[in-house]
Amino acid sequence: MKRLLACLLFAVAVPWASASPEVVPLWPEGVPGAQQAGAAYPGDDRASTAYAPTLTVYRPAIDHANGTAVIICPGGGYVGLAVDHEGTDYARALNDMGVTAFVLRYRVRARHPAPLLDVLRAMRLVRSEAGRYHIRPDRIGIIGSSAGGHLAASAGTLFDHPLGRTGADLDKVSARPDFLMLVYPVITMTGPNAHAGSRRQLLGAGPTEEDLRLMSVEMQVTGATPPTLLVHTQQDRLVPVENSILFYQALTRAGVPAEMYLFERGAHGIGMRSKLGTTSAWPVRVKEWLAGKGFLD
Secondary structure (H helix, E strand, O other): OHHHHHHHHHOOOOOEOOOOOEEEEOOOOOOOOHHHOOOOOOOOOEOOOOOOOEEEEEOEOOOOOOOOEEEEEOOOOOOOOEOHHHHHHHHHHHHHOOOEEEEEEOOOOOOOOHHHHHHHHHHHHHHHOHHHHOOOOOOEEEEEEOHHHHHHHHHHHOOOOHHHOOOOHHHHOOOOOOOEEEEOOOOOOOOOOOOHHHHHHHHOOOOOHHHHHHHOHHHOOOOOOOOEEEEEEOOOOOOOOHHHHHHHHHHHHHOOOEEEEEEOOOOOOOOOOOOOHHHHHHHHHHHHHHHHOOOOO
């Protein structure tokens, strides 16, 4: 049903590439700070193995590929990864648009800056291998949901931060995404709209003021932050809609092109769920936005 919904929403009838998805390790030379590893991820549709950061590559049909790529950051409160409904489902829909998708399994239950290192390494790796994946190095974006939205927004604001480097040769490659798409994202780490669970998992029980400010990504927006699309719902009680509003306001102040869709219906974590009225059509808005920016040419 979800697969059918994705096809209908994007109004494209293009077959998947036939090859099985490729899984690429992020840190073949060894995971930095590996001794800080968390335990195995929880069950259900989340990652089922102990952390080993990877990218799973989903390619569109070869005659439909348009050179755009998107790295997908599933949510999970920095304690797990909703790989299916905020990862694989998105990849399939993006493939139907001709976009090459990379589902990121980043470290969870590991303190900052481990997730930031993972997402920036993913950006550098994909960009450095653009030729192999038949994508354009200037058309690589990130989509993230919930805590994955926070990680995506972190990549869009802290892409040049020293904490995102390990000293590897790959650090010379730009980690700046060319665009961001944030779906009911965690944004702030301070005040009444902060998601306490994500903050605790990422920064610990007693975070410093410096870390709270750094990872409140609405405070890190500059004119170099990439164009951004935001999606949120009024009924989201877990991550209040004010998170997206704060980021949109910061983008507007910095002169960054931004578009935001705020819907009435839908609790947190809807993914691509149907039967939510106009909310269920948010992927259509994504397609329109990408097309308007020239990323589907």
